[in-house]
Amino acid sequence: MDNKYFLTEEELMIRDMARKFADEVVAPTVTDLDRKHLFPEDQIKQLGEMGFLGAEVPEEYGGAGLNCLSHILIMEELARHSSSLASIIDAHAGLGTQPLLKAGTEEQKQKYLVPAASGETLCAFALTEPQSGSDSGGTKTSAVLDEKTNEWVINGTKAFITNIGYAKTFLVACKTDLEAKGSRGISIIIVEEGTPGFTIGKPEEKMSNHSSYSGELSFQDCRVPKENLVGELNRGFPLMMSCVDEGRLAISAVAIGMAQGVLERATRYSKQRVAFGNPICTYQGISFKLAEMAADIEACRMMLYNVCRMKEAGLPFATEATMVKMLSSEMCVNVCDKGVQILGGYGLCEEYEVERFYRDAKLLTIGEGTSEICRMIVSGSVLKQYE
Ligand SMILES: Cc1cc2nc3c(=O)[nH]c(=O)nc-3n(C[C@H](O)[C@H](O)[C@H](O)COP(=O)(O)OP(=O)(O)OC[C@H]3O[C@@H](n4cnc5c(N)ncnc54)[C@H](O)[C@@H]3O)c2cc1C
Incomplete structure (x- = not known):
């Protein structure tokens, strides 16, 4: 879905820039890099030059000074093709630079945050x-x-x-x-x-x-x-945990972007693949899967964008970030499973890419708070709220 009504002109522009980069630069190389276990060094350098490695870092510290949702849109678009690339940026910007940004001294910001925001380090x-x-x-x-x-x-x-x-x-x-x-x-x-x-x-x-x-x-x-x-x-533990809250938004964007990537690939395939004389998308066994995938992605996306707006408004968002991380990571695993099923035997082949998404998706329910830990956090909040 396009979500034009929800996003500002600037956010749409950032999303389109990230989408163009992902389609033109990331997509053609991702399978080969993954097969050879190569770090996407050139792409990281280019993303640094575009300001995308320090999207939320204020301009005075070398960042792009964008809002939370813009950073999330960048992550989503990159993950449509490469979970690895998006995860590198999550570890760097979603998590790594956060303690410096939140609590670093002026000297630390100049020495470490400025080069990190521009992608130099x-x-x-x-x-x-x-x-x-x-x-x-x-x-x-x-x-x-x-x-x-x-x-x-x-x-x-x-x-x-x-x-x-x-x-x-x-x-x-x-x-x-x-x-x-x-x-x-x-x-x-x-x-x-x-x-x-x-x-x-x-x-x-x-x-x-x-x-x-x-x-x-x-x-x-x-x-x-x-x-x-x-x-x-x-007092480092609460600070680290507040950084993990930020990371959970980024990881949710990775999950949603990956699921979107699988939906696009599975839909195209289902229109081309003929079985019993018809494209498989004409069978409800397939088209209903596509419908469920699209609806699940959109539900998580809207929830994530809403949490971003909460953060931008200065509201507490830790529980909601954990909720959306829990739901979107599990949604992504399910969408990838359906994607492989739609592609049948080719779903297991590297060339069709869904296989890579399926492997990559599982990490999402483990890193930055396993699904079980997310449930512990959310249930703790629910139990406290309704005493
Ligand atoms: C590819 C990758 C990248 C990572 N990157 C980073 C990074 O950059 N920085 C970093 O600090 N960490 C990183 N991690 C670590 C990641 O955050 C941990 O793997 C994750 O938090 C789970 O910890 P664990 O693997 O030790 O599992 P464990 O904590 O041992 O958990 C094992 C199982 O027990 C369950 N479990 C544990 N406690 C409970 C409980 N109380 N109730 C119910 N179930 C429970 C868990 O949910 C899980 O299913 C990364 C991990 C991976 C795999």
């Missing part, structure tokens, strides 16, 4: 650890202040961190009050790539997003300046 958001994913408050990576040198000494391991190999700036969750229980006593500390004691592992060999690299970080007596603390000491 990529950011990574390092919260998950091998032993604590959903239970991310269980962070064990420690940062102890050496009073003599005024440096944080970091030790520990992070897991599944996206943008490894390309990110220059890592926003790392560290336990800074070792006595504090649970998610208390965590702070966010900037670690630059190449810092002694900081090792970046190999990308995980995974089912989804072959062109986006995620893997382990290890810290062994890694020393960074005291000034690399972002935001308040020991």
Whole structure:
């Protein structure tokens, strides 16, 4: 659906720019990059030049100064062809730059946010650890202040961190009050790539997003300046969680864009494929699937756009962001399943692309809050609301 009535002239223009780039630059290369597990370096560079890597960052910090929905429209359009590309941007802009934007000092903004917003450098958001994913408050990576040198000494391991190999700036969750229980006593500390004691592992060999690299970080007596603390000491966990809320909007846009990509491919195929003497789209077994796919996508899209407007209006949106992440990620998995079914045997073949969407979609119900964790958050809010 075109949603012209919902979007401003500027938002439509941004969406059309992103759509043109996705159709002309991303679509022709995505299958090959995915097959070869190659990072879309050139595309990231071009998107940086277009201002799309810092869409929501104010112009004074090198960003495009766009509103929330514009950023979401960009993510949606890119994901229509490449979940990997959109996920790289989510890890960078949806998550990685957020702590700097929300709580960075002026010096940190100039040093790290400005190059990140223009795409000169990529950011990574390092919260998950091998032993604590959903239970991310269980962070064990420690940062102890050496009073003599005024440096944080970091030790520990992070897991599944996206943008490894390309990110220059890592926003790392560290336990800074070792006595504090649970998610208390965590702070966010900037670690630059190449810092002694900081090792970046190999990308995980995974089912989804072959062109986006995620893997382990290890810290062994890694020393960074005291000034690399972002935001308040020991108050990093709530800050990280507020960044995850932003990321959930971006991940929802990825889900909706991917589902849209599958709907378009499946619809075209169903008009061309003939079975029993007729195009398969003339059979209700197929056309009703297309109807359900289109309706489910539009419901999630409208919900997401509404949450963006809530954020733009300065309203709390954390629960709604979690709701839309939960629904749109599961919707995307279902739409991809229907898409493969519509393409029959060809649905399993790389050339027809729906196979890639099907693989990539599963990540959406796991990253940035699994479906179960989203249900815990939303149910907690419901139970509180209707006491
Ligand atoms: C490709 C990829 C990229 C990623 N990128 C990043 C990144 O850039 N930065 C980052 O910090 N992290 C990243 N992650 C990590 C991601 O956020 C975690 O994988 C996710 O939060 C789940 O954690 P886990 O894998 O440890 O699973 P677990 O937490 O071990 O969960 C396993 C299962 O148990 C369920 N479960 C856990 N607790 C409960 C409960 N209380 N009730 C019911 N069910 C429960 C979960 O829902 C899940 O089904 C990435 C992950 C992947 C796969």
